Structures are given as structure tokens and as C-alpha cells.
Amino acid sequence: xxxxxxSKTNRVSDIRFLDGxxxxxxELMMSIQAFxxxxxxxxxxxxxxxxxxxxxxxxxxxxxxxYEFARSVGEHLALAGFTVMTGGGPGIMxxxxxxxxxxxxxxxxxxxxxxxxxxPNPYLDTFxxxxxxxxxxxxxxxxxxxxxxxxxxxxxxxxLFEICTLAQTGKMPEFPIVLAGxxxxxxxxxxxxxxxxxxxxxxxxxxxxxYVSDSPEEIARYVSEIASKEFGLQKGIRKPRWWMFERxxxx
Numbered sequence: 151x152x153x154x155x156x157s158k159t160n161r162v163s164d165i166r167f168l169d170g171x172x173x174x175x176x177e178l179m180m181s182i183q184a185f186x187x188x189x190x191x192x193x194x195x196x197x198x199x200x201x202x203x204x205x206x207x208x209x210x211x212x213x214x215x216x217y218e219f220a221r222s223v224g225e226h227l228a229l230a231g232f233t234v235m236t237g238g239g240p241g242i243m244x245x246x247x248x249x250x251x252x253x254x255x256x257x258x259x260x261x262x263x264x265x266x267x268x269x270p271n272p273y274l275d276t277f278x279x280x281x282x283x284x285x286x287x288x289x290x291x292x293x294x295x296x297x298x299x300x301x302x303x304x305x306x307x308x309x310l311f312e313i314c315t316l317a318q319t320g321k322m323p324e325f326p327i328v329l330a331g332x333x334x335x336x337x338x339x340x341x342x343x344x345x346x347x348x349x350x351x352x353x354x355x356x357x358x359x360x361y362v363s364d365s366p367e368e369i370a371r372y373v374s375e376i377a378s379k380e381f382g383l384q385k386g387i388r389k390p391r392w393w394m395f396e397r398x399x400x401x
Contacts, residue, residue: 183281183282184282184285187280187281187282187285188285188288190278191260191278191280191285191288191289194276194278195258195260195276195278195289195292195293198233198235198256198258198276198293199233199293199294199295200231200232200233200294200295200377200383201232201233201234201235201258201293201294201295202227202232202233202234202235202294202295202296202297202298202373203235203236203290203291203293203294203296203297203298204220204223204224204227204234204235204236204242204243204246204297204298204300205236205237205242205290205297205298205299205300205302205305205306205309205310206220206236206241206242206243206245206246206299206300206301206302206306207241207242207300207301207302207303207305207306208237208239208240208241208242208243208305209241209303210241210242210245210301211241212245216242216245216300216301216331216334217241217242217244217245218245219245219300219330219331219366220242220245220246220249220300220330221245221246221248221249221252222249222366223246223249223298223300223330223366223369223370224245224246224247224248224249224250224252224255224257225249225250225252225253225255225366226249226366226367226369226370227246227249227250227255227298227369227370227373228249228250228253228254228255228256228257229253229255229370230370230371230373230374231374232255232295232296232370232373232374233250233255233256233257233258234246234247234249234250234255234256234257234258235258235259235260235290235293235294236258236259236260237259237260237261237262237286237290237305238258238259238260238261238270238271238274238277238278238279239259239261239269239270239271240269240271242300242301242302243259243271244271244272244273246298246300247259247271247273247274248271248273250273251273251275256275256276257273257274257275257276258274258275258276258277258278259271259274259276259277259278260278260279260280260286260289260290261277261278261279261280261286262279262280262281262283262286287308287309287312290309291312291313291316291322294325295325295326295373295377295381295383296325296326296327296328296373296376296377297310297313297325297326297327297328298328298330298369298373299327299328299329299330299335300330300331301330301331301334301335310327313325313327314327314356314359317359318356318359323381324359325376325377325381326361326372326373326376326377327359327360327361328360328361328362328363328369328372328373329360329361329362329363330363330364330366330369331364332362332363332364335360335362339357339360339362342356342357343357
């Protein structure tokens with residue numbers, strides 16, 4: 151089993167970053183640290199795609215039905231030819247990565263130290279740890295052709311609605327956004343439709359952007375069809391090596 155190191159400065163870095171004006175030297179050092187994380191993430195993840203990012207709670211144990219659901223989603227995404235990318239932690243993230251590994255697929259994690267999400271799960275081929283939360287979220291979005299939101303908490307909602315906002319504002323292509331688990335997501339969809347659309351704060355098209363499903367097979371098929379038809383994704387296509395000397399993570 152692979153062993154990974156853990157950063158001890160993650161939460162401190164974010165706290166200082168959000169702590170208002172500081173000395174010019176400290177802000178310069180923080181900027182350099184953030185830039186180094188960006189470049190490190192780009193180099194480490196350059197060849198991991200095509201990915202599908204799976205969001206979800208770190209709190210569900212292995213015995214929970216949602217864990218098994220996420221494991222099956224990861225399995226079918228891997229069978230469809232995608233690398234399964236998660237936040238690298240336990241719960242839903244572990245389940246999705248585990249499902250990919252169950253069928254010989256590729257599995258990637260982007261981890262950050264949090265109270266309930268500190269250790270990377272053991273089902274990762276490639277693992278990157280970030281001190282800055284916003285850089286971690288960038289990496290989860292940058293390399294994916296689709297996003298699957300499993301049942302989760304505030305972090306899952308944060309990640310889900312950031313992707314929605316990027317698509318709504320045209321900052322990223324409208325990749326598939328899947329809500330896995332219709333019963334879990336129904337109250338949120340009802341609120342969006344009955345309150346936010348009614349009040350005019352969002353449009354119907356913002357809700358239509360979601361694809362809701364309880365079937366891992368259906369989710370993988372939908373993501374695969376959209377990726378190939380709308381974005382021209384072809385299986386087996388990899389980017390060439392380039393001047394920063396990256397290597398294929400599983401070659």
C-alpha cells in the first residue's frame with residue numbers, strides 16, 4: 151500500500167491568506183507558495199486525464215449505502231475509460247477511487263488537511279496535496295470532462311455550485327454535471343425551482359444543467375456520450391511530453 155506525506159501547514163496557510171492585509175514580504179512569500187503549488191499541481195496532473203471528478207461527503211462509512219453507490223459509480227466511470235478524480239479523502243471519495251481500482255482503472259486524489267478529511271485514501275495511483283483550498287478546487291475542475299455530485303455536505307455544495315457558476319458565466323465549457331441520488335438532491339432542486347427560479351435569481355436553464363440519476367451505468371453512459379459527441383473526446387488519446395519533463399503517472 152502506498153504511503154503519502156501530510157502537510158502540517160494547510161489550515162494555517164488558508165487562515166493567513168484570509169487574514170486581511172499583511173506585510174509585503176509575507177504576502178510576496180504567500181504568492182510564491184501559491185504559484186509553486188499551481189505549477190506542482192499542473193506537472194503532477196498533466197497526464198492523468200481524461201478525468202471525471204466525483205464530489206461527496208467524507209463522513210459515510212464503508213457500510214453505508216451511499217458508499218456502495220459511489221463505489222459502483224467509480225467502477226462504471228473507469229470501465230468507460232475515465233480516470234476517477236476525487237478530493238482523495240475517505241467516505242464517498244474513497245468509495246469512488248476504490249471502485250475505479252476494482253476494475254483496473256486509474257484513480258487520482260487532490261487532498262487537503264481538514265478536521266474530517268486528513269488522510270488520503272489507499273486507492274490512489276496519483277496523489278497531490280495542497281496547502282491552499284482554492285488551488286485544490288482549481289485542480290479538481292481543470293482536468294475533468296464531467297462532474298458527479300454524490301450526497302455530501304457544505305464542501306460538496308461549495309464544489310458543486312462553483313462548477314455551476316463557472317458554466318453559467320461561460321468561464322468553462324458546460325461539461326456534464328450529474329446529481330447522483332435523486333432522493334438526496336430533490337429538496338435542493340425543489341428549492342432552486344420553486345424559490346430561486348420564481349424570484350428570478352436563476353433561470354430554468356440553470357436547473358436544466360443538472361442530470362439526475364440513481365444508476366451508475368446510466369451516469370457513465372451519459373458522461374461518455376456527452377464527452378465524445380460534444381467535446382470530441384477519444385479513448386486512448388494522450389498529450390505528448392513537453393518541456394517540463396512530466397511523465398505518465400502509470401506508465
